[in-house]
Amino acid sequence: PSITITEVVVNQGLGTHQPISNLCEDLKQSDGSCCGYLTMDEEESRYFVYTISSQCRNSLTSISLDHILRGDVSPSPTRRQRYAISLVLASSFLQLLETPWLTSSFRREDITFFSDPNKTNVFLLDQPHIGRVLAATSSMDGVAVSLAQSLDQFGILLLELCFGKLLADQPLRKQWRTGETEEEQARFDAMAARDWQCEVIEEAGPDYSEAVAWCLGGNRSTPPERWRQDMLRKVVLPLQRCQEYFMNSRMV
Known part of the structure; x- marks a missing residue:
């Protein structure tokens, strides 16, 4: 349920x-x-x-973030809406990672938006829901996902929300090998994401760029017991400033 x-x-x-x-x-x-x-x-x-x-x-219909970023919903979310989603997800990641509710970073398919009960063709993009299969969290196919890997995955998600596009569709991703295993694919995804990261400051400004940079490598010098404090300072608060800037401006 x-x-x-x-x-x-x-x-x-x-x-x-x-x-x-x-x-x-x-x-x-x-x-x-x-x-x-x-x-x-x-x-x-x-x-x-x-x-x-x-x-x-x-009675509710829903759509996943994966379908949204693939362009399966019209109109597409505005930049302001995408950045608001980024802030909510960053806060949730900070609170839930390494708990039974979230053993590794959520995927696009895990994030669901339900329709407005009064307008079934309108999705509540300011209210993302994270779906987890609790029965499967203890096994995870026997593979433990490190904090660094989870942060890389989340950094990629922030990138995709920044531009409203999938990493897999970017020309710079095609410059790297696909990878023969999931582990190899994740490694090459992270490398391509670091190349894409250079374009964030021009697209979204220094605060969003700071958040992405910390997730995609800037966290490596953070002691494991302090990652939540640093993520709050380096990711959540910058994303909050970014959202406030767009809320107070006419940019969409």
Whole structure:
């Protein structure tokens, strides 16, 4: 089932539901109601988990970010909309990576936008949803994805949102080998992305360029225990400044 997670501060005295001990089992129990709450170590917060009723879920249409960047939706998102998506995804990546919810960077196919309930032909581009298959997160085909690899993948996603185009379609990607394995392909993708990165400052300005640069290699000198603090400073805040600039200007 689809899941909505709402953060509720404990001292507000809200909620009489029980803590969730087995999320998968609790999700099976009800349709369209609260399953209970999750807590995180050293956090004074409760995360109440609600399932979406099948009736509501079936009435909504959706489209993935992959389809959007492939041009399967018209009109295409404006630059301002794409950069707003970048900020939301960067914040989500910062909070969720290395948790059971996000063991590696999300892919374009994982990011879904639902239609407006009142206008089924309009998608809510300011409300991306990240889909994960929880049952598969423990195996991952036996391959562990490093933090550096996840950041490379996310840097490529930021590039694609910057230009509204796929890396695979760019002439500079064709200058590199495709790669015989997924690992090789990821390595050549990252190399091509670093070439493409040089065009970001002209397209989106210094703040967006700083965010991409940190993801595509600038993070390598960051101690593993400090990557969240540095990503906040080097990626999320610059993207926020970039969005504010476009919000306050007439550029679209």
